[in-house]
Amino acid sequence: MKKNTFVLIFILSLLANQSLVDDAIKKGKTIAENICSVCHGVNGQANSGGNSVLVPHLTAQNEFYLIEKLKDYKSKKLEHHQMSLIADMLSIEDINNVSKWYSKIKIVIEEFE
Ligand code: HEC
Numbered sequence: 558m559k560k561n562t563f564v565l566i567f568i569l570s571l572l573a574n575q576s577l578v579d580d581a582i583k584k585g586k587t588i589a590e591n592i593c594s595v596c597h598g599v600n601g602q603a604n605s606g607g608n609s610v611l612v613p614h615l616t617a618q619n620e621f622y623l624i625e626k627l628k629d630y631k632s633k634k635l636e637h638h639q640m641s642l643i644a645d646m647l648s649i650e651d652i653n654n655v656s657k658w659y660s661k662i663k664i665v666i667e668e669f670e
Pocket residue numbers: 588589592593594595596597611612613615623626627637639640643647655656
């Protein structure tokens with residue numbers, strides 16, 4: 558195989574991979590809008606619409622942490638009257654997609670002097 562062909566295939570596979578990631582993020586955002594936003598906000602800031610102080614922020618949280626927590630609620634390793642019901646409604650693919658959405662939101666950390 559010629560070197561140029563190899564490079565082209567490599568670039569195409571990167572682009573294909575990126576479009577899979579974009580697709581997952583888009584699906585994850587739809588889940589966030591339809592299900593999670595009432596409590597956690599679409600952007601993961603749980604401070605809209607009269608939310609309880611007991612609802613955690615999800616913005617920019619580690620993707621795999623979110624996946625593990627959601628799987629634990631789904632399997633009932635963690636039991637919570639709201640989150641266990643929510644996680645029950647999600648497929649593993651939904652969990653992966655919505656975790657990708659919340660984890661990819663960028664934040665800026667500012668430290669106090
Ligand atoms: C009815 C309100 C409500 C909705 C809707 C909801 N959550 Fe939650 N969520 C909570 C509360 C309350 C907690 C804290 C649970 C606890 O104390 O164990 C929580 C906890 C979590 C946690 C664990 C965070 C941590 O740091 O421990 C994750 C992850 C999570 N929610 C994701 C989601 C996702 C994704 C959706 C949408 C598919 C969603 N939640 C929908 C109320 C909600």
